[in-house]
Amino acid sequence: MLHFALALAVQSAAAPSTMADPKAPYWQQHVDYRIVASLDEPSGVLSGTEAVRYQNHSPDTLTTFSLHLYLNAFRPGSRWADADSVEGRRRFNDLEDPDFAFNHVRDVRIMGQPVTAMYPFAPDSTIVRFALPRPLLPGEAMQVTMSWDARPSTTPRRQGRRGRAFDFAQWYPRVVAYDRYGWAEHPLYPAGEFYGDFGTFLVDLDVPQDQVIGATGVPLCGDPGWAGAARDQRAVEYRRDYYGTTVQGISSGAVCPADRAIASGRKRVVWYAADVHHFAMSMNPEYRYEGGHWGNVAVHVLYQPGDEEEWGGGVAVERTETALEWLDGLFGPFAWPQLTNVHRIEGGGTEFPMMIMDGGASQGLIVHELGHNYVMGILANNEWREGFLDEGFTSFQTSWFFEEHGGNDAYRFLEPVVLGWDLDGISEPVSLVSEDYRDFVTYNWMIYTRGQVFYSELRYIVGDDAMRKILRTYYDRWKLKHVDEEAFKAVAEEVSGMDLSTFFAQWLHGTVLYDYGVGRLERNRLPDGRWFSRVEVLRHEEGRIPVDVAVIAGDDTTVTRIDGLARSRWVEVITPRRPDEVRLDPDERTHDWNYLNNERKFGKVLGIFPQPVTGPNPHFYLDTYLSEQRRRDRESNGIAPALWYNAAGGLTVGIRGRSNYFGRYNDNVLFLSQATGAGIDDGPTPFDFFFRLGNPVMLRSHRTKAILEGFRIEGRFGGRLGLTTSHREHPFFGPATETGAWLEWVEPDDFRFLDPGYYEDVGTVELRREHTVTDRRGDWRLSLTGTSALGLAYNRDGLVQAGRSIDPFYARVAAEGTAKRSLGGGWSLGLRAFAGAATGDNDPAPKQRQIYVQGADPLRQLGNPFLRSQGALLNGDDFYYQQPGGAGLRGYDPRLSVPGIVALNAEVEKRLLSRPRAKLFREVAVAAFGDLAQEFGSIVIPALNDRLGFAMDAGVGLRIRHRIGQTSFVTRADFPLYVSKPAVAQDRNPGADEFGFRWVFGFQEAF
């Protein structure tokens, strides 16, 4: 924050004393560059001189002048490098000489006078500022000269160098744009791109003879190496004369004039470009060349050895031409004579005027990057201030391209992702200064994806034809100028004839939610036999967007669009037939977060009650337990049969239904089961149920879940009420916390089902707080959980249990920390520490609330029908199951519990097999483990005739990991070959030896 405050102070100091009137006629500065530069390949340094003619078209008197030295971002100590490091990306802060980049400027003279460099954002040096020797008046021009050295970094980011290959992007001292807000001095950060004033570039290069060069502009004279590198039969289209046969005293031709000495083995190539705000170039003696043409534009493609399949044979040329055709159709004719598409060193892609540097040759990447030549290159927005005007825009047009070429509508899969961010409350406004986003990931999601959805919503609001007209008008009016939100909005409003102020304000400067619902309905028959209906549309959230109201009358649907501004709006519709139903936003285009209130039928239930407000018909499916289906537009209901066995109920049949809306609301479960008594001697038992109401739509709140459960299951009944909230400052790194408060009531009822080794005959009511923090620190994955609870124990005879006294109140606290990391070579290490205590005033807490030595306590096993009751599948006398939890001494009797214990668990694992795409047996690993604990308390354990005291176990194990659908699970077998107290080992064999063959099994990781 200090940096930011400082930056503001510095920027306002640089601003002119009288700010231009934003309503004043548009103006833009003009900059002519003349650069003479020579590349020394062994050192990677390009050295040059630069003469700038700066024309002040602004109404302001200028007293300072600033340059970007962008390459200085890619070195230790820059703001870019520091921002990377804060977010866990180590790149440029670790580079040493000669790997880091730089751009040093020397001998700067302005108006013929030497001037002194100031670095207002030091130690960052991506901006250098100079005081003018005398003020530059409106309408005046001045000369600036300098010399400089520039070196790209060996770790590429937009720019870069590798061997003899060089991607020169933002490589020369570039004049800072000056607009109505003053000098746009902006250090370079990972988030945010560029902004520059239009002008001309004459770039006079001296490079090794065999270099093949692609660049902004046309090669005025000299050989860029294309013909020699050509892989096609076409005549190369140099377009040398595009700007005239002589430009700034240099005549065009295959050979440059001999007014400059060039050493042998080297060549001179002079480039020229006009009406551009930046000049980029790339060179590599290995480049292969193919050419093409679209409209009035020459297409040059430069690819690398090995690219013959992906780029060669005309593939990349044709895709570039296809992209030009699409974009010319969408916006208008390309503004420049040529377009060069090169396969750069880095992956991904970056755009420059007349040039795109791509890591691949996919049609989508080419359409995206070439789209930037229109939005950013020609319609030159300030990319760090309003990145959505280029990134969101070109992402939008790329999706539209695919939609028009038989692809899917990207809105259908991007909008739900954006909605997830919105519902989590972690979206930030689409239009925000780039480095003010909370992190790089958020910046990307907001300006690209949320920005893209903004344009999709605009297209929905104005319609396809108006949208196309908006793009053409915007381009025609603003090409080769600086644009901003205001320029685009004015065109959109003018073409559509709509007031779009609320839409722009909310989508670009807020993160509001949208939710429309149907209110009251009325219908009346008119004398002519038609029907007159009135529909109330309610706006439940802050977001306002036009919404379609569909009145459905048999096969006829009448759609009326309302502006969606009012809290409540009556819509009047006449239909030829009697209307049945109303549906809001039937095409699902409004970003309405809750479609469950968008439908309502006319008429009354039983002639009394109005029909309920609903969503589209719920979706039903057969639930396989492994994957839950989720729908954006309606509730999903998965129905699953269930069957299990335990010793008390015998064979039990059940049915489970679970529902959700959008994977996060109405997360409800209803489970009904009936023990048949088959397979046992006892009579049948009552009907059991379990229900959960989770996170109802009506209680929506950011990152908070409310849960209500009730049950009668196998000899227990009770309920739970819970509220959990989660928090994460950064969506993809940094600590994540989860806090929960629970009220839990469990009363044992039928001891035919309950093992007295787990339950005493008392009910418990417990109020519990849980807090978990997870984080990554270096290679470690860390987790810390603390729980604290106050409980009440009771039974029907009062608060005293035959056999021992039980305090009515007990306290229960536990803390668990785990740390896991990879050790390399398939080895990994896991450590766990646990401490827990559960006690009343004088006596231990009820058995079911004590701390368990082997694993989870009984109330944590309630959800598992294979475990929770006597004689269940995983709970037999000969079956040794471990559900992780407690002190985690896996070799011990799962019924063993104590009032207090501290424990340590350790595992070393070696992966033997990894098949990341497989469902079953994705990974097989062997492990060695050790667990140790010190018990404290007063319970004498009958089998020991003593307290537990110190106990440990150790052994080896096997883990086989699987993933089916959304469900990941492990089949874990542990062999605790050593158990220090064999009398209370898992097999409960008092005479056993400390060493012996023992096993336990689990479906979860040990911790």
Ligand SMILES: [Zn+2]
């Ligand atoms: Zn882009």
